[in-house]
Amino acid sequence: MIIRPRREDHLVIGKYTGKVIVGVGLLMAVPLLTSVAFGEWDTAVDFLISMAVCFIFGYGAQLLSRTESDLAWSHGLVVAAGSWIWATAIGALPHFLSGHESSYLDAMFDVMSGYTTTGLYMLQDLDHISYGLNMWRHLLTYAGGQGIVVIALTFLFKGTAGAYKVYVGEGKDERLLPNVIQTARAIWLVSLVYLGVGTIALSITGLALGQNPVRAVLDGLWVFMGGWSTGGFAPQSFNTAWFHSISYELITAVIFIAGSFNFALHWAVWTGERKEIRRNVETVSFAITLTLTVLLATFWLAKSGVYPDAMALFRKSFYQLASGHTTTGFATIYSRAFVTQWGTVGMLATTVAMGIGASACSTAGGIKGIRVGIITRSFVADVRRMVAPESAVVREKYHHIRANWLDDGVVKSAMAITVAYVSMYLLSALLGALYGYPLVESLFEGVSAGSNTGLSCGVTSPFMPAVMKVAYIVFMWLGRLEFMSVFALLGYGISIVRGR
Amino acid sequence: MRRIIALVAFACLLLAAVGSPAACPAKTATPTTSPNSPTSAELVEHPKQWDGETITFAGEAITQAMIRGDHAWIHVNDDAYYLKNVEEGAPLGGYNSGHAIWLPANLVRKITYYGDYTHEGDVVSVTGVFNAACGEHGGDMDIHATSLDVVAEGHEFEEPVSLEKLGAAVALVALAGLLWFANRKATHADTFGAAGNSKR
Numbered sequence: 001m002i003i004r005p006r007r008e009d010h011l012v013i014g015k016y017t018g019k020v021i022v023g024v025g026l027l028m029a030v031p032l033l034t035s036v037a038f039g040e041w042d043t044a045v046d047f048l049i050s051m052a053v054c055f056i057f058g059y060g061a062q063l064l065s066r067t068e069s070d071l072a073w074s075h076g077l078v079v080a081a082g083s084w085i086w087a088t089a090i091g092a093l094p095h096f097l098s099g100h101e102s103s104y105l106d107a108m109f110d111v112m113s114g115y116t117t118t119g120l121y122m123l124q125d126l127d128h129i130s131y132g133l134n135m136w137r138h139l140l141t142y143a144g145g146q147g148i149v150v151i152a153l154t155f156l157f158k159g160t161a162g163a164y165k166v167y168v169g170e171g172k173d174e175r176l177l178p179n180v181i182q183t184a185r186a187i188w189l190v191s192l193v194y195l196g197v198g199t200i201a202l203s204i205t206g207l208a209l210g211q212n213p214v215r216a217v218l219d220g221l222w223v224f225m226g227g228w229s230t231g232g233f234a235p236q237s238f239n240t241a242w243f244h245s246i247s248y249e250l251i252t253a254v255i256f257i258a259g260s261f262n263f264a265l266h267w268a269v270w271t272g273e274r275k276e277i278r279r280n281v282e283t284v285s286f287a288i289t290l291t292l293t294v295l296l297a298t299f300w301l302a303k304s305g306v307y308p309d310a311m312a313l314f315r316k317s318f319y320q321l322a323s324g325h326t327t328t329g330f331a332t333i334y335s336r337a338f339v340t341q342w343g344t345v346g347m348l349a350t351t352v353a354m355g356i357g358a359s360a361c362s363t364a365g366g367i368k369g370i371r372v373g374i375i376t377r378s379f380v381a382d383v384r385r386m387v388a389p390e391s392a393v394v395r396e397k398y399h400h401i402r403a404n405w406l407d408d409g410v411v412k413s414a415m416a417i418t419v420a421y422v423s424m425y426l427l428s429a430l431l432g433a434l435y436g437y438p439l440v441e442s443l444f445e446g447v448s449a450g451s452n453t454g455l456s457c458g459v460t461s462p463f464m465p466a467v468m469k470v471a472y473i474v475f476m477w478l479g480r481l482e483f484m485s486v487f488a489l490l491g492y493g494i495s496i497v498r499g500r
Numbered sequence: 501m502r503r504i505i506a507l508v509a510f511a512c513l514l515l516a517a518v519g520s521p522a523a524c525p526a527k528t529a530t531p532t533t534s535p536n537s538p539t540s541a542e543l544v545e546h547p548k549q550w551d552g553e554t555i556t557f558a559g560e561a562i563t564q565a566m567i568r569g570d571h572a573w574i575h576v577n578d579d580a581y582y583l584k585n586v587e588e589g590a591p592l593g594g595y596n597s598g599h600a601i602w603l604p605a606n607l608v609r610k611i612t613y614y615g616d617y618t619h620e621g622d623v624v625s626v627t628g629v630f631n632a633a634c635g636e637h638g639g640d641m642d643i644h645a646t647s648l649d650v651v652a653e654g655h656e657f658e659e660p661v662s663l664e665k666l667g668a669a670v671a672l673v674a675l676a677g678l679l680w681f682a683n684r685k686a687t688h689a690d691t692f693g694a695a696g697n698s699k700r
């Protein structure tokens with residue numbers, strides 16, 4: 001029997017969703033101040049309107065949902081998934097009001113893409129947008145990478161025990177510190193320190209490359225945000241190809257690879273456990289699958305003779321594959337060059353890399369290295385069991401922060417999420433094919449959306465059918481929240497209608 | 501439950517009002533098309549066909565030049581916005597599209613305006629060799645130009661703030677302030693009420 005949620009359930013969900021949306025409104029202060037600093041008054045008014053709408057919704061929700069009850073597990077999942085929808089709907093206002101979007105749906109697409117650190121976009125004439133709007137695009141992806149709920153946890157939740165339930169609902173389950181609020185703050189500490197260091201490195205490089213000082217610093221900040229969050233947004237339509245520099249490519253690669261690592265791994269390294277980098281199942285899995293996919297693409301591109309020498313070949317191949325595997329989406333080639341130069345094998349190698357993705361509890365998407373590692377080890381254990389004497393007990397371990405036993409529950413959970421991701425990828429490919437896109441291209445693009453990567457081969461565009469835009473928004477949302485929270489939200493909706 | 505439905509309905513109405521076409525007028529004119537043959541899109545679509553060919557490519561110089569020694573990089577867009585951009589009221593016509601141009605630094609000095617939020621950049625015409633994957637520049641797709649002419653000078657502009665938008669902003673900020681105050685008062689009352697109850 002489905003139990004209909006009580007009034008108290010609605011109130012708890014309304015109250016905490018309101019808090020998250022107030023957090024989104026507060027975030028808009030950064031682009032608002034940027035616009036004011038550069039005298040972009042029309043953009044400043046857009047942000048004023050959007051902030052006000054966030055506060056009206058957020059405080060209105062809190063006023064209408066007065067309760068002292070704390071969050072239960074189901075509430076946490078529903079708040080996490082629901083907040084992302086509301087934050088997308090309201091966060092799309094600055095995009096829409098800018099006049100650079102064809103429809104409100106396109107604006108929502110861009111904001112969901114930002115929050116989920118995907119990097120696909122619908123915004124048109126990117127090269128003429130304001131600094132304020134560019135700041136908002138990159139802040140969205142930086143904040144989305146940490147998790148918008150993490151932001152609210154850090155600044156707006158006051159020591160509630162239920163906070164952990166919302167945190168988990170956002171696809172993160174590592175507790176770096178005993179208290180979840182402290183964990184959220186630790187995530188911010190790590191991210192802000194890297195933000196400072198990364199921005200300085202990119203700004204100095206930009207100046208050396210001939211950029212003017214204002215643009216060098218802003219591009220440095222924005223490219224860092226796009227890289228660290230594995231979002232892949234860049235301030236120009238040329239993406240990172242704009243810079244024509246191996247130094248810039250190397251720095252961005254270090255940033256997005258670091259951003260794709262588990263926050264628990266960062267914390268372990270910060271607290272002196274440097275060996276963890278070599279031993280962790282996720283980094284080992286990432287190193288192996290990245291090497292294999294780079295080799296495959298490099299072999300194919302060498303055979304096709306696309307690039308003039310080995311250095312150019314490796315530089316293009318490694319950057320695109322590492323960007324795809326970390327689900328970043330930075331590119332130093334044109335989108336259509338995947339089709340016209342990389343060909344079927346190059347595209348499939350990139351698709352596999354994007355589909356696997358990087359680490360759990362990071363800013364990255366995809367199936368995740370830990371699941372690939374667990375499933376591979378489980379397969380190895382099964383083979384060992386088959387060849388071992390009948391009386392032998394074969395048990396397998398994997399290393400993630402500490403040594404963990406590979407029990408059936410862990411394998412089952414990894415398999416379930418992997419099957420969900422693969423099903424979503426196939427569904428996205430089928431949808432694209434039904435709309436007449438070539439299968440390889442629709443698979444590439446669908447996997448890119450579902451794994452929150454953002455590399456494009458040209459399928460995504462403002463002229464794409466609306467159904468595909470809606471489907472990609474859902475795929476980005478499902479992929480980022482790893483299904484469970486979204487299913488909980490659906491269950492909540494069904495129980496309102498059909499529950500007793 | 502009724503309050504939740506009311507809240508959702510209110511939020512939808514608010515979004516519908518602020519995000520309505522009236523708030524962001526539709527631009528219905530036909531987008532400008534590329535002046536080039538081959539266009540930037542055709543070069544990307546058929547790179548082998550044009551690799552090593554000398555071509556003339558025209559479009560808007562955007563953002564800035566990056567001078568590297570005696571040469572420089574500029575980026576030239578031949579998209580729907582190369583004559584007039586969205587901020588100036590051009591209709592939406594898809595993504596930006598253009599090419600990277602590598603040319604002698606002294607040619608760059610001819611350019612006065614680069615396109616960005618407050619500028620429509622100079623329209624320039626360059627002639628040079630198209631490289632599908634340039635050996636000198638790490639496999640980048642680029643054009644090595646030997647000449648540059650400014651076809652049309654760009655200009656500075658400022659987007660005016662619409663009074664309707666400003667009015668809406670003032671009204672919404674006032675409403676947000678009221679709700680913030682009401683929420684603060686209610687929270688205060690809850691805290692004191694709870695403290696009073698616990699004392700009793």
